[in-house]
Amino acid sequence: QQQVKQSPQSLIVQKGGIPIINCAYENTAFDYFPWYQQFPGKGPALLIAIRPDVSEKKEGRFTISFNKSAKQFSLHIMDSQPGDSATYFCAARGNDYKLSFGAGTTVTVRA
Amino acid sequence: EAQVTQNPRYLITVTGKKLTVTCSQNMNHEYMSWYRQDPGLGLRQIYYSMNVEVTDKGDVPEGYKVSRKEKRNFPLILESPSPNQTSLYFCASSRQGDQPQHFGDGTRLSIL
Numbered sequence: 707q708q709q710v711k712q713s714p715q716s717l718i719v720q721k722g723g724i725p726i727i728n729c730a731y732e733n734t735a736f737d738y739f740p741w742y743q744q745f746p747g748k749g750p751a752l753l754i755a756i757r758p759d760v761s762e763k764k765e766g767r768f769t770i771s772f773n774k775s776a777k778q779f780s781l782h783i784m785d786s787q788p789g790d791s792a793t794y795f796c797a798a799r800g801n802d803y804k805l806s807f808g809a810g811t812t813v814t815v816r817a
Numbered sequence: 818e819a820q821v822t823q824n825p826r827y828l829i830t831v832t833g834k835k836l837t838v839t840c841s842q843n844m845n846h847e848y849m850s851w852y853r854q855d856p857g858l859g860l861r862q863i864y865y866s867m868n869v870e871v872t873d874k875g876d877v878p879e880g881y882k883v884s885r886k887e888k889r890n891f892p893l894i895l896e897s898p899s900p901n902q903t904s905l906y907f908c909a910s911s912r913q914g915d916q917p918q919h920f921g922d923g924t925r926l927s928i929l
Contacts, residue, residue: 708858708859710859712859715857738915740917747922747923748922748923749821749907749909749920749921749922749923750860750907750920752917752918755917795859795860799915803848803865803867803914803915804862804865804875804876805850805860805862805918806862806876807852807859807860807861808859809857809858809859810859
């Protein structure tokens with residue numbers, strides 16, 4: 707049973723659009739929520755992460771929004787570029803240091 | 818260059834033939850882990866190691882073995898591979914268990 711539910715499975719946007727990926731969790735022991743970006747033929751790479759005491763975090767064009775009461779968090783890619791086309795994974799971790807991943811979202815940014 | 822190196826990158830083999838996927842990191846990291854990636858399921862943790870000689874099961878350990886005799890190496894062993902272990906495997910490491918993980922580029926296993 708997947709502990710982190712991620713949607714949508716895939717999405718396509720035009721250059722400059724804002725793809726939004728949503729994740730939800732049930733385990734209230736999770737206290738660290740990273741997002742990973744994966745290009746074909748490569749391993750996932752940490753993109754941005756947030757802890758539940760913060761409602762929003764920005765790094766460049768990437769923003770995480772976090773809603774602790776709803777147990778949901780999302781990734782927004784501002785001014786998306788074709789080079790952002792990749793698979794994105796949300797994840798969650800508790801104090802056992804085990805990462806639970808979402809199923810992944812394939813984002814395609816068309817020029 | 819800091820990296821996690823997996824070998825082989827691709828392997829096609831047959832049911833029951835023991836195989837080992839090696840993983841090596843050059844960052845002196847304490848924590849290492851193995852994941853499998855399957856379509857629609859994301860990455861699922863197989864085993865992890867907090868330090869040398871310390872290993873523990875992840876979410877899907879059945880059919881796999883690991884060992885951690887040296888800090889830099891964390892091999893994944895399939896004693897008797899079966900077709901349901903056909904997957905894309907990733908090794909990862911981090912300085913400590915609560916630090917961001919660095920992933921290798923993956924090993925694609927096909928078991929016929």
